[in-house]
Amino acid sequence: MAVTARAAVLTQMGSQTPYADSRPLTIREVTLDEPGRGEVRVGIKAAGLCHSDLSVINGDRPRPMPMALGHEAAGVVEAIGEDVTDLEVGDHVVMVFMPSCGHCVPCAEGRPALCEKGAAANGEGRLLSGRRAFVCEDGEVLHHHLGCSAFATRAVVSRRSLIKIDKDLPFEHAALFGCAVLTGVGAVVNTAGLKAGQSAVVIGLGGVGLAAVLGALACGASPVIAVDLNPDKLALAATLGAVHTINAADPDAIEQVKALTGGGADFAFEMAGSARALEAAWKMTRRGGTTVTAGLPPPEAALAVNIVSLVAEERTLKGSYIGTCVPSRDIPRFIRLFKDGRLPVDRLLSGTLTLDQINPAFDALADGMAVRQIIRF
Missing domain, CATH: 3.90.180.10 (Medium-chain alcohol dehydrogenases, catalytic domain)
Incomplete structure (x- = not known):
């Protein structure tokens, strides 16, 4: 009925x-x-x-x-x-x-x-x-x-x-x-495969972006840098454990990340759904590093990538949908981390x-x- x-x-x-x-x-x-x-x-x-x-x-x-x-x-x-x-x-x-x-x-x-x-x-x-x-x-x-x-x-x-x-x-x-946890934590754990001691910058501190911050911290990333336009979200990221926070409106935001990471982050995560944010994430990534995007901008949004840098610097640009997760495997894992106080x-x-x-x-x-x-x- x-x-x-x-x-x-x-x-x-x-x-x-x-x-x-x-x-x-x-x-x-x-x-x-x-x-x-x-x-x-x-x-x-x-x-x-x-x-x-x-x-x-x-x-x-x-x-x-x-x-x-x-x-x-x-x-x-x-x-x-x-x-x-x-x-x-x-x-x-x-x-x-x-x-x-x-x-x-x-x-x-x-x-x-x-x-x-x-x-x-x-x-x-x-x-x-x-x-x-x-x-x-x-x-x-x-x-x-x-x-x-x-x-x-x-x-x-x-x-x-x-x-x-x-x-x-x-x-x-x-x-x-x-959604938020699968996408954000999954992008760090599965798509990027981040390891303890590697540096991470997260651009865009909505639910998915802050979940990525938590995922990077749970993996032992160092330093973890959070970037956003909203001061309140930057403050929240700091209370969660992000060591550095940077306002995306700062004209030297990219140079700040490079200075804090010795030339660029091992992993840069774009979670804002913005082509401009993805461009910034690409520039914040070190030689040999990986830029991951889980944002969903309008379909017409595009990114111009310097092909010489992609090749000569062995850079990687990866998309991440649902955090490359296997939900039946990852949701129970992430819930256990939450119950243990680590997420x-x-x-x-x-x-x-x-x-x-x-x-x-x-x-x-x-x-x-x-x-x-x-x-x-």
Whole structure:
């Protein structure tokens, strides 16, 4: 039997700020189909606001409309579909925004973040099965956001979008592991393979960037340098353990990093989603070093790289999607680090809110005033 939910629905991209006035997201009553083969219905308990959501609202990341937005969440299994044998009603789960089919070439190579079928389904706004499970009260069918649509009281998702977690982890903390932690910590641990004693600079101190700072510290990087335009975020990075903080607006920011690292960082992580920030990260990287980007700027953004430097200095430029993670392996690992006190991701929380407060909350995110705001259901 179908059930109902309240969901934040985006019908048109490109609304003007402030969103508190333009209200791009409307809270609508929706009906959910029963979970089909390989699918699960989740009662969502906490969901984080991320720049990947904002980039759909402002049109930087075009998606099919109308869409039930949200992709970083944790909740409780309410119902399971056919062929789901490893989850039970009442289990606690974290959502992952790239479902993996397990059969395509990237999946077979152990790179589920690059799943071909998952990428196609996400781009089309459908579940991994190819269907859409949300229907509005007027009969309009909604697209899914990254297979999750987490700004809702409940959602139907692919089993392959879920990771089971221990029930003692608070939902507002658990939600962070589905995006901010996977992407930020994963970029350091998996994409870069940073080793103890190597230097790291992180540009862009949103949820993902600060998670990268935490990941670099957990790996024993030295020094860890944090770069951002917002003094409050720089102060937070310092309290987390970043040894040096630099305002990105300083005209000598690049030279400061070079001076602190003896010519450039071993690893520079661009987490701002800006071509200008990536250019700065490239210039902050030493000869023989690696520049990693996990930011998602508008599709037309481009970077000009000096090919001679790339070759003669043996430089590396790497993209990182979902932190090159294997979620079923990495989420439990990162949670253990959190419980051991070595990855204090709870420090990234800027506050909690209700679903009805979602539009002004995106103003705070767009203005750089918040790191991770969590909707509690």
